[in-house]
Amino acid sequence: MKIQELADKMGLTIHTIRFYEKEGLLDDRHVRRESNNYRNYSEEAIERLKLIKKFQSIGCSLAELKEVLQDHDSNAHTNLQIIDWIRGKKKEIESKKEEYDQMLDTLNKMLKYRTLLMNDPQKAQEMLMTWHASSSD
Amino acid sequence: MKIQELADKMGLTIHTIRFYEKEGLLDDRHVRRESNNYRNYSEEAIERLKLIKKFQSIGCSLAELKEVLQDHDSNAHTNLQIIDWIRGKKKEIESKKEEYDQMLDTLNKMLKYRTLLMNDPQKAQEMLMTWHASSSD
């Protein structure tokens, strides 16, 4: 598979794919060269890019990803180290989810206030008072 | 309150605070100048910075934040526009939470595999097979 085909399949640009390779996120399990020096991608490249996207979408940096993916490949780190990383990442995600829940709370309050403001400005004003009395801006 | 004190209270650097001001996230409700031109921050500055952190932690850009905070202050946008923004943001957060759930799934699989690898390499190998048969890397 040539680079443009892969790019289309993955919804990336060819530049991005070459960039990932340069950053060490793809190795010869994913890309090889044809006699004309064109890159030729294996099916594994697709899976790798999917994995990159997945991790990236939850806030892994490419540097962090490189670490994990290299662990995945070679045995640079011990199993225990990887298990630790996974546990840490799980905690991170869980606390991020909690933050999101808090934020949803805040947004719901804002929504309630703004809706009230349209229907009953008087009551909205009252709401603002009690809000300010408790905590945030 | 002088800048260093605020920075310490908020866990930011003085550079970051001045940067936020330059970006228009703080106004004269939050900062004024003393006769010597030193910045003097009100208590409201603390609430404002908390709010900035809160929104930022769930992926709002400073530009976006500026919009909302200005709405919050002046009535640059209509109530309906703000309500729309809030609704959109809520959706964003909800789908982000789903992504996080998926990621937790993946991490749990990885953890299971790595744990098995330590206790029963044979079974770990089998697990890898069924995994590869289904989908991801």
Add this chain to the structure above:
DNA sequence: GCTTGCCCTAGAGTTCACTTTATAGTTTAT
């Protein structure tokens, strides 16, 4: 009155994750 430490501005530098550009070789269609 001098040192130390905090304050100011303006602007340059940094990191991340791309994105674009310049230049050139290869393949394919007409």
Add this chain to the structure above:
DNA sequence: ATAAACTATAAAGTGAACTCTAGGGCAAGC
């Protein structure tokens, strides 16, 4: 055979959100 469409490399540019530096002013202690 030539144009178009694709590939390659190397390197510069971008935007976001800081972060740091240079060069200077004020303030408090000895």
